[in-house]
Amino acid sequence: MPKQISFDKAIYVRSGVEDAVQSYASMAQCTFSEEESRFVVELVANEPSHEALIADHFTNHVLFATLSCQGQNS
Amino acid sequence: MSHETFEYELGERQIAFTIDESVYNRGAIFGTAYLFVDRCFLWLSQPKEGALRVQLKTKESATPDVLHALAGEFANELLNQMVRQQVSQSTQRIREYYMGRAFYGDDTRASIDALLAELDAEELSEEPLEISVPWDTSGAGGTGA
DSSP states (O other): OOEEEEEETTTOOHHHHHHHHHHTTTTEEEEEEEOSSEEEEEEEESSGGGHHHHHHHHHHHHHHHHHHHHHHHO | OEETTEEOEEETTEEEEEEETTTSOHHHHHHHHHHHTTTEEEEEEEEETTEEEEEEEESSOOOHHHHHHHHHHHHHHHHHHHHHHHHHHHTHHHHHHHHHHHHSOOHHHHSHHHHHHHHHHSOGGGOTTOOOOTTOOSSOSOOOO
C-alpha cells in the first residue's frame, strides 16, 4: 500500500519535492503528482518495514531543499 | 489540548501546533524549522491564510512531557529568529558600509608603493636591534640572522 505524502504549495517548492524524489529513488518508488494547492508523492519503499521511516526522512528532505531554495533566493 | 495559552495536538511521538504569521513571520518559522531538521521530523502546512501549522515528530519514542518541551524549544527559537531578523534589519546599513569600505577602500593607501614609502619614511637607523633590511644598502645595519 503506497504511503501518500502531500506538501502544501504555500510552503514547499516543486524543486524541493522533485529533488527528494530523485534522492530517494534507490530506496523507494516515488510517484510525483500535482494538485491545485499541493504536491502529492506516493511512496512505496523497497523494504516495506522501513516505509514509515523513509517517508519521514523524505519529508525532512523536501523541507531542507525548500529552505535551501529560500536561502538562495534571499 | 492546551497548556495555559499554548494550544497543541498530541499524537504518538508527535506534537502539532499553529503559528500566527502576524506574530512570527515566514522567515523566522523557516529559520527555526531548519534548526530542528536534525532533531525531529517536521511537516508544515497552511490551514488558513496567516496561519502556519507545524507538526513535529520525534525520531524515537517520547513522553507527552518531552513533546511539550520540544514544542517549547521551538517557540523559544522562533523568538530568537525574530530578534535576529530585527537586529539584522537595524544594522543592515552600517554592515553594508563597513563591507564596502573593506572591499572598495581608498586604492592609494592600499598600494604597495605607498606602504614602502611609509616604511622608508620611518627612522630605521634608530632601531635598537639594528636588524638589516633588504632595502637598506647603506651597510649601517647590523648583521642579520
